[in-house]
Amino acid sequence: MSALYERFERHDHGRGLKAQATHYCPGCGHGLAQQYLAQAIEKLGVQDRTVAVSPVGCAVLLYYYLDVGNTQAAHGRAPAVALGHKLAHPESVVVSYQGDGDLASIGLTEILHAAQLGIPLTVIFANNAVYGMTGGQLAPTTLLGQQTTTSPRGRGREMGQPLRMAELIAQLEAPVYVERVALYDAKQRVRAAKAIEKALRLQVEGAGFSFVEVLTECPTHLGLSPVEAERWVKERMTPVFPLGVKKDVAATPWGPWPEPSFDPEAVLAAVGAEPLADGAAPARVHALPPAGELGFKLAGAGGDGAQTAALLLVRAAIDAGLDATHIPSYGPESRGGTSYADVRIADGQVLSPDASAPDALVAFNAPSLARFGPAVRPGGLALYDGSVIAAAPALDPSVRLTGLPITGIARELGQPLVKNVVALGALQALTGIFPEERFLSTIREALRKRPALVEVNAEAFRRGARAAREA
Amino acid sequence: MARMEARPKPVLREDWCKGCGRCVEVCARSCIAPGEQVNPGSGLVPISLRLDDCNGCGLCVDACPEPYALVAAGLAGRLAAARPPAPWAPPPEVPAERVPVPERRPLVLKGTHASAVGALLAGCRHFFGYPITPSTEGAELMAKLLPALGGTFLQAASEVATVNHMYGCGGAGRPSMTFTSSPGFSLMLEGISYMIGAEVPGVFVDVMRAGPGLGNIGPEQSDLKLACRGLGHGNTHAPVLAPATPQEMLDFTALAFELAFRYRTPVVVLADGHLGQMTGKVSLPRELARPGLPSWAVPGDAAHRGNLVCSLLLEEAQQERHNLALLEKYARVTAAEQRAELFRCDDAELVLVACNSPARTAKGAVQALRAEGIRAGLFRPQTVWPFPIRHLAPLLGRARAILVVEASDGQLEDELRLALSHAGRAPGEIRHVRRLGGVLPAEGEILAAARSLSAEVRQ
Known part of the structure; x- marks a missing residue:
């Protein structure tokens, strides 16, 4: 009994002899490895749960034979596809079956990362030291000296040396079971069948990632009879690819697996959605003319808080029933470089979101004022931190150039980081864009999870506003 | 001494024996010999059996690479009687549900975050991705939010691995997505071609940046041609959505999941670096999605066991028919989805x-x-x-x-x-x-x- 179809309807539509014959050449080892896999599936009672991932290469047609859920992967990607299946349905039993070109050459990244991830998967790796489907070319496991169509004088050192995949996988921490087996005599075949069954059982038990390398015969491309090919594997391959268990460790079983939640309340809470305040639409309280639009530029160094202030401005505007956008731009440094924010607020829809000619500029340092000051619209506002900018450059006379001791006020409050909120208070006082309470309630809400900071920020805002009124 | 039980002797189904001879060596009683006569059915030379001395050890059966050439007696009878099964009938589709929710206060989100939120509202609980600026904040938000919803976030080894995780997850019938940017999108194209060929759904949010090569992380509409004309090899097309606001980043990402499953296709949401970083007002939709399970999926259960997700069609005529069916699908998308x-x-x-x-x-x-x-x-x-x-x-x-x-x-x-x-x-x-x-x-x-x-x- 096994999990093979009794008729291979996918093989030439089940016509003639093909309904019960594989497409493999006489004596090919794939047929054996796949039968052992099918027997293990049957024995463990997991036929309904099994998903087999076929590779590219001679074994690509695995889905002709295995009566399980089947999928066929791109060359080398079977372990990545297998992981997708396993994570989609952790109760499924996912087997990736791959040849040596697929697994050890083009798919080396995928197999190593899947192995070290360690999530329960079963990988059967058929190593026959040659590319079969494409016609006998050099494989990553081809032996030194072995002739192939792309190493016609034998594999030399300049073509690289054979990759021992079982050893490579076994030295990783995550896999629980790695064994190399062969098929060249009755004893080895029994061991191979047992190893495949064990690799599958470990997945069923949730133990972890297991890997069985099977040395298979490719009589056709070795140019040998099937029986000679068995001998070749025994005598030539096993010295390079020693048989045996490479790793077999106990591990904490995986699971329980997360159960996806689609509960609307949970989803809305996760994304931070809140009920409408009193169920009413926000009051449109602001100083914008109908269909009016304002642009702001907040500029300084990283750490000045320009982006946070910009986001508070945007949130306040949206809470006031307006549309608003924010675009940050940074220097290439991860920390401490330039940090500019463009904000646009519109009664209606913000069209172009950049503020290349802002109605108001907030400059936290001299380079920012020098760079963006001249861009401020005629009649606009250029607010700068007088604590750090000693002398402001000359700007268009219609621009209201206002220096306030922004950093100084923040220091007086014992909290230098609140200078951006001092600046917002000043901006509010100088533009009257919203009622003060609008801003304050936005600040309070933004700090809801850090209530200790609310008062110092509110005070920073009020002090900034007062300084602006007195200036 | 225990008596050996009489065990069944093997049966040779000559038409299916390829004469490889792997059974010959394993028989300790020399019951098997290389054949001499060509089998008229297979054109090959099957082995010959003389079972007088056979003790039914079964080693020859275990040595036969062909599953149905040298078999146990009971199986032989069943195989001979096996008739073509009724055509495979996949189970009915479990449709996605739409769950109404009350109106919420608008969120203030940057484009990448709005897209991630859209995916969650659309029922996506599987994220695969590889960090690349300027798309990464979307992935980071998914990493933060998915665990609370029983979802799965996997940082892949590469964009190549990413698209293949999505191929597997989508093939298993689950909605999955990634965030990427132009160089990463290039790497995903092979896999997208496979997804189109095998008709696997999945959502790709490409926050485009300047190229060619490494280019820079500034905004460019550098991948319009790739997305519209170059989704890997073969006759490939897939819906490509182009949002312009954080609101549309949410709405179009959610729409992308709907289209992906309606048409069994990958869907590309093309944003740009500017839009990915842009923060704005985002109103939430008034309904959420609870995904179903398509009838064609391979989730690893009894009902779907006969399904196959595959882009390989060896017969030219079959491959041509598949292409024509894909072209017909593209025509349906073209007729119905212009926005x-x-x-x-x-x-x-x-x-x-x-x-x-x-x-x-x-x-x-x-x-x-x-x-x-x-x-x-x-x-x-x-x-x-x-x-x-x-x-x-x-x-x-x-x-x-x-x-x-x-x-x-x-x-x-x-x-x-x-x-x-x-x-x-x-x-x-x-x-x-x-x-x-x-x-x-x-x-x-x-x-x-x-x-x-x-x-x-x-x-």
């Missing part, structure tokens, strides 16, 4: 065409042109494949000229020209404003180009 926003186009003599961030600047330009008395409008494709020619065509009678505004070397204009050509429409003058390398078209240069084009066509 565009028309802004002041009703009486427009000059139509600006732009999508993504450049469309917002172009919209501002249209307002300014109107204030100057120039009858300008904006035609903004929201799907770039299919190009929304149906919505553009009615404007062409009145419009005397088109100005394409884009942050690429004409990739949007090529889509426009192809669509016009296929529709048999000869438009008036087509000009363009193009910026590259991370620079977006500025309102000033759009206005200058529009004024001069408008003056020219009025003469």
Whole structure:
């Protein structure tokens, strides 16, 4: 009994002899490895749960034979596809079956990362030291000296040396079971069948990632009879690819697996959605003319808080029933470089979101004022931190150039980081864009999870506003 | 001494024996010999059996690479009687559900975050991705939020691994997505071709940046051509959505999941670096999705066991039929899914065409042109494949000229020209404003180009 179809309807539509014959050449080892896999599936009672991932290469047609859920992967990607299946349905039993070109050459990244991830998967790796489907070319496991169509004088050192995949996988921490087996005599075949069954059982038990390398015969491309090919594997391959268990460790079983939640309340809470305040639409309280639009530029160094202030401005505007956008731009440094924010607020829809000619500029340092000051619209506002900018450059006379001791006020409050909120208070006082309470309630809400900071920020805002009124 | 039980002797099904001889060596009693006669059915030379001395050890059966050549006696009878099964009938589809939710306060989100939220609301609980600026904040938000919803976040080894995780997850019938940016999108194209071939759903949010090569992380519409014309090898097309606001980042990502499962296809949401970083007001939809399970999926259960997700069709005629079926699907998508926003186009003599961030600047330009008395409008494709020619065509009678505004070397204009050509429409003058390398078209240069084009066509 096994999990093979009794008729291979996918093989030439089940016509003639093909309904019960594989497409493999006489004596090919794939047929054996796949039968052992099918027997293990049957024995463990997991036929309904099994998903087999076929590779590219001679074994690509695995889905002709295995009566399980089947999928066929791109060359080398079977372990990545297998992981997708396993994570989609952790109760499924996912087997990736791959040849040596697929697994050890083009798919080396995928197999190593899947192995070290360690999530329960079963990988059967058929190593026959040659590319079969494409016609006998050099494989990553081809032996030194072995002739192939792309190493016609034998594999030399300049073509690289054979990759021992079982050893490579076994030295990783995550896999629980790695064994190399062969098929060249009755004893080895029994061991191979047992190893495949064990690799599958470990997945069923949730133990972890297991890997069985099977040395298979490719009589056709070795140019040998099937029986000679068995001998070749025994005598030539096993010295390079020693048989045996490479790793077999106990591990904490995986699971329980997360159960996806689609509960609307949970989803809305996760994304931070809140009920409408009193169920009413926000009051449109602001100083914008109908269909009016304002642009702001907040500029300084990283750490000045320009982006946070910009986001508070945007949130306040949206809470006031307006549309608003924010675009940050940074220097290439991860920390401490330039940090500019463009904000646009519109009664209606913000069209172009950049503020290349802002109605108001907030400059936290001299380079920012020098760079963006001249861009401020005629009649606009250029607010700068007088604590750090000693002398402001000359700007268009219609621009209201206002220096306030922004950093100084923040220091007086014992909290230098609140200078951006001092600046917002000043901006509010100088533009009257919203009622003060609008801003304050936005600040309070933004700090809801850090209530200790609310008062110092509110005070920073009020002090900034007062300084602006007195200036 | 225990008595050996009598065990069944093997049966040779000669037609299926390929004569490899692997059973010959294993038989300790020399019951098996290489054959001498060609089998007329297979054209091969099967082995020959003389079972007089056979003790039923079964080693020969275990040595036979062919599953149904040398078999146990009981199986042989069943195999001979096996008849073609009834055609595989997959189980009925479990449809996705839509769950109404009360109105919520608008969120203030940047584009990438809005897209991630859209995916969660659309029922996506599987994220695979590889970090790449300027798309990564979307992935980071998914990493933060998915665990609370029992979801799975996997940082893949590469973009190549990413798309193949999605192939597996989508093949298992689950909604999955990734965030990437241009160089990463290039790497995913092989896998997208497989997804299209095997008809596997999945959502790709590509926050485009400047290229070619490593380019930079500034905004460019560098992948329009890839997304519309180059989704890997083969005759590939997939819906390509082009949002222009954080709100559309949410709405179109959610829509992408719907389209992905409706048409069994990958769907690309093309954003740009500017839009990914742009924060704005985002209203939440009034319903959430609870995914179903498609009948064609391979989830690893009894009901779906006969399913196969595969893009390999060895027979040319079969592959051609599959291609024709895909083309028919593309035609259905083209007929049903063209989307565009028309802004002041009703009486427009000059139509600006732009999508993504450049469309917002172009919209501002249209307002300014109107204030100057120039009858300008904006035609903004929201799907770039299919190009929304149906919505553009009615404007062409009145419009005397088109100005394409884009942050690429004409990739949007090529889509426009192809669509016009296929529709048999000869438009008036087509000009363009193009910026590259991370620079977006500025309102000033759009206005200058529009004024001069408008003056020219009025003469």
